[in-house]
Amino acid sequence: MIAAFSFRDRNSVMNRLDPRARWIFSLAYTLAMMLSWDWRIITPLFILGVVWYSMADLSFKETRRSWMMVSMMLFMMVLVNTILTGGGAGRIVPVTQNHIWAHDFQILGRSIHFGLTANRLWFAICQLMRILGISLVFLVIPFSMDTRAYGVTFSRLGLPDKGAYTIELAMRFLPTLMLNMNTTLDAQKARGYEIEKVKGGIIKRMARVAPFLVPVTMNAISSSEDVADAMDLRGFGTQKRSWLYQLNWKPWDTFIVALGLLAFAAVLLLVTLRGMGAFVTPAWFLRALGF
Amino acid sequence: MSQELYDKSLEALRGDTPPEKRNIWKFGTREVVYSALGAALFAALSWVFNILLPMVGTGNVSFRVPIVVPMFFGIAFGPIVGFITGFLGNILGDLLSGYGFWFWWDLGNGIIGLVPGLLSAFTTDMMAGRSILIGELGVILGSFFGVGVASLSEMWVSGADWATVVGANFVPAFLADITSGLVLLPLLMLAYGAVVKSRGRN
Numbered sequence: 001m002i003a004a005f006s007f008r009d010r011n012s013v014m015n016r017l018d019p020r021a022r023w024i025f026s027l028a029y030t031l032a033m034m035l036s037w038d039w040r041i042i043t044p045l046f047i048l049g050v051v052w053y054s055m056a057d058l059s060f061k062e063t064r065r066s067w068m069m070v071s072m073m074l075f076m077m078v079l080v081n082t083i084l085t086g087g088g089a090g091r092i093v094p095v096t097q098n099h100i101w102a103h104d105f106q107i108l109g110r111s112i113h114f115g116l117t118a119n120r121l122w123f124a125i126c127q128l129m130r131i132l133g134i135s136l137v138f139l140v141i142p143f144s145m146d147t148r149a150y151g152v153t154f155s156r157l158g159l160p161d162k163g164a165y166t167i168e169l170a171m172r173f174l175p176t177l178m179l180n181m182n183t184t185l186d187a188q189k190a191r192g193y194e195i196e197k198v199k200g201g202i203i204k205r206m207a208r209v210a211p212f213l214v215p216v217t218m219n220a221i222s223s224s225e226d227v228a229d230a231m232d233l234r235g236f237g238t239q240k241r242s243w244l245y246q247l248n249w250k251p252w253d254t255f256i257v258a259l260g261l262l263a264f265a266a267v268l269l270l271v272t273l274r275g276m277g278a279f280v281t282p283a284w285f286l287r288a289l290g291f
Numbered sequence: 292m293s294q295e296l297y298d299k300s301l302e303a304l305r306g307d308t309p310p311e312k313r314n315i316w317k318f319g320t321r322e323v324v325y326s327a328l329g330a331a332l333f334a335a336l337s338w339v340f341n342i343l344l345p346m347v348g349t350g351n352v353s354f355r356v357p358i359v360v361p362m363f364f365g366i367a368f369g370p371i372v373g374f375i376t377g378f379l380g381n382i383l384g385d386l387l388s389g390y391g392f393w394f395w396w397d398l399g400n401g402i403i404g405l406v407p408g409l410l411s412a413f414t415t416d417m418m419a420g421r422s423i424l425i426g427e428l429g430v431i432l433g434s435f436f437g438v439g440v441a442s443l444s445e446m447w448v449s450g451a452d453w454a455t456v457v458g459a460n461f462v463p464a465f466l467a468d469i470t471s472g473l474v475l476l477p478l479l480m481l482a483y484g485a486v487v488k489s490r491g492r493n
Binding site: 026027030037063066067069070073077092093123127135137138139141162165166167169170171172174177178181202203206210213214216217218220221222224227228231232236237279 | 318321324327328330334335336339375379389390391392470475479483486
């Protein structure tokens, strides 16, 4: 089982961008998406997210697992929370009588009314674009950003050396930990431990995970002692840190940062000055559904 | 040799020397390494238990086994390590899975590691019953505040109403987290205490 970041240099447009510019754009994009429920703001941002994703030249085969996780999240938030139960839209969508489908259910003697309105359906579409847009922008990062660049990127963005090096070290620990987990699981399986076949009550199920979790954690902590000693011997934290991986800022990186910040500023202005933060169901959508 | 020095030497030999007062806010080289390790471990375990070993518990509540990692790293190494383990670990886990960047859930997971870390000031020996009880208290309080912050954020991030926030977000996540934490944290604390004793240093 490998779950390390699957970076490889595809020589795509995304690979050639400075990581600092990419992170600033991604965060500005996320903030812009979060500011409004208006489809006139969400739709162009979603299209921008699709264009951003296409710049990474990723194939479906290599991102399949990630898309599976995103689909599960979308299923819960859009289908269950918004369309089926309506709770996910409770504070945003006004109560209307534009029912596309309505039915009364009898459950344990109680009458439950379920109705899907056109407004809630449109909200689900907006919710889908919102979450999908943010996923598109961040999904490209582990596949198109060199793992050696994380530390220097956040250091150059202003994070203190200890914080930036924590991130760098975490990226370096990931593949080693996955390998150790594999080894531990195989060793325990050789002793008759089957983590997939957990049976019993809640507490028993939890306790059955311990033969895997405890040795993995303790081995990791023990081996990290050597890393800490090595860092101390090399004078970590005594002076400003230099980085082996070099970043090169180019003119189009400035353009990318400007684009991200401009998008955020534009959305902020539209929300505050034109009141475009609230959810709106377009008239043409209601007419198309016969309302 | 003075009488005072003689008495202190005897105390040390008998093991009566009081433990050094622990600075839980220290963030030196070791804390940097533990934070990075905790974050990577949290992210990797989240991947393993989400993708390869999904565990659906009784009553359709799935259990977040990896959540015990920030709790443990908090109680063992302090609030800063606990917070970074939860915060950064959740960010890395989300990046691995393609979920995106959801600041409030990252913050929530950070708080789940921070709160036990704050209580670590009252622990000395990881294997002592008192320390384990403090750890369990940290699990409940950390999960309450951490999951609470993240769930409440859904009101303005997703537009969820109060019933959805409590029923669909807070209660399942809180119950899942405290179940994992209450069962697994003592095991990790006991194992770590044994490792520390066998190595002869903290």
